[in-house]
Amino acid sequence: MRRTKAEAEETRNSILHAAERVFYEKGVSNATLDDVAKAAGVTRGAIYWHFSNKTDLFLELYNSVSLPLEDMIARDIEQPASGVLAFIEKLTVDWLDELASDEHRQRIFTILLRCSYGGDLMPVLERQQEVDDRHVASLESAFARAGNEGYLNANWTPHSATRALWWMVGGLCTEWLLFGRRFDLAAEGRDGLKRLFASFRPATIDITASADVHSMA
Structure with missing residues (x-):
């Protein structure tokens, strides 16, 4: 039949x-x-x-789920330079929230992390590297746009900012998935990203505090 x-x-x-x-x-x-x-x-x-x-x-x-931060590739990150850092931070926080609540994604990413690539499984690794390369280039372009208009702290280059964000999110997800989910991924991820993105932004001068210092001199 x-x-x-x-x-x-x-x-x-x-x-x-x-x-x-x-x-x-x-x-x-x-x-x-x-x-x-x-x-x-x-x-x-x-x-x-x-x-x-x-x-x-x-x-x-x-292929049934997107890789960490790959969601961002599918969205438009061509934001104005003044808002690009806030946009990337929000998308990254949202992605961690989704991972923390989606058991299907958790299992797939755990399988990927545990997998020993080689031989017949090389196409999967090549696919991951292809996605990684595209996403790194997209992020670096966004950080460069912010930097060109003065919205990226001079201590960071677009390359170093991209890598720091990439390693932080990858490290958070790997530790959480492989070592017993011993912390609140969404909450600690949000806090860590807030601190990281604060360092990405140019330092601001507190005019009031500066005036007080000069008046005491």
């Missing part, structure tokens, strides 16, 4: 959901397609109907 398109899509989604659970529990390298088939309640042949191999299945699972 020929299956309908809706039934085929339901089977495909069941396989993806099962793969997510199996890869999370066993790791991608240790998991087999038989494990995924059993968890999904389908035959191995059903998996091959939808996916060429385990790498193809993993790539489809990988």
Whole structure:
């Protein structure tokens, strides 16, 4: 009996959901397609109907969520220079909030962090590097726009500001996901980003305090 398109899509989604659970529990390298088939309640042949191999299945699972900060690429960050830092900070805080509340994203990113890339899984690593390169270039361009109009502290270059933000968010997510979620990702992330972006902004002179100092001299 020929299956309908809706039934085929339901089977495909069941396989993806099962793969997510199996890869999370066993790791991608240790998991087999038989494990995924059993968890999904389908035959191995059903998996091959939808996916060429385990790498193809993993790539489809990988593509089901965006990477850390990749959401920003899909949005327009061509803000006026005066507001670009606030815009990037808000998007980054929003992304951490979403990760902290989305168990699906948490599992996918944990799988990616635990994965030993090489051999058949190299396409996933290459995809990550491609996304990273695009996003770093986009962020650096935004910081450069702010810097060119005097809205970036001279202690920072667009490159160093981009890297500091990238490493901070990556470090926060990695520690939170791999070491037992021992802190409030959203709250501590928001506080850390507030301090980091304060350092990105040019130092302001407190005119009142300056006048008081001169009057005491």
